Amino acid sequence: MAASAALLLLADGRFPSGTYAHSGGVEEAVADGRVRDLATLEAFLVGRLWTVGRSDAAITAAAWAEAGAAAPRWRALDAEAAARCPSAVLRRASRSMGRSLVRGASTAWPGPWWAPLRAATPDGPLAPVALGAAARAAGTDREDAALAAAHGAVATPAAAAVRLLGLDPLAVAAVSAALAADVDAVASGAVASGAACGEERWDALPAATAPLTDVGAERHARREVRLFAS
16 A cells, blocks of 8 residues: 555656656647647647657666666666657756656655665656656555556646646546556556566667657747746
8 A cells, every 4th residue: 555655646746856847748739739629639648658658668667677676777777768868858858857856756765776876877867767766765566667657658748738728627637537548558568578678678678759749849948938848
C-alpha cells in the first residue's frame, strides 16, 4: 500500500517536479493549429504517448533497475536518454524537471542513491532518469515506474490543453481515460523491451521520437509570449 501511495504521489502534477510549468509540446501545437479541439487533442496525445512516451517509459524502467546497482552508471544512462531527445530546448526543459524531481524526491525519500546521481549529472538528470531513480527510492516496482512515465506523457499536455483552449475539463478527462489501455500497453512494452535487450544494451531500448514536437519546441522557445516553459 505504501508503494502504491508513493506512485500516486509521483504521478500527481502537484508533486514539486515542475511539470505544471510545461505543456508537453501542446502549446506550440495549439499555436500552429495542429491541436484545436478534442479530436485533434486526442490524436496529439496518442502520437506523443507512442513516441516520446514510449521512449521515456523505457528509460525510466532502465533507471529504476540501475538505481539498484552497486555502482549505478548514471552518466551513461543519461547519455542514452539525451540521444533520444534531439531538441536542445527539450533537453534543457527535461533537465530542469529532473533537477526539481530529484530535489523533491530526495526530501521525501532520503537515501544514499541521490549523491551519485547528482555527481554524475551536474546539470541535472533528464526527467525519465530522475523519475526512475525516484520511483526506486519510493519503493515502487519497475512496472509502476514505467507506468508513471507513460501516464505523464498524456497527463501533462492534456492538463495544459484545458488552459490553452478553454476545453471542458470533464471532456478532456474522458479523452485521457479512453487512452488508459494505451498507457498500460506502453508501460508494459517498456518493461518488456528492457528485459529483452538486457541491462547492458540500453542502445536497443525504444528510441521513438516526434519530429514535429522537437521542431515545435525550438520555435516555442523563441516566442515572446508563452504560457508554458515548453
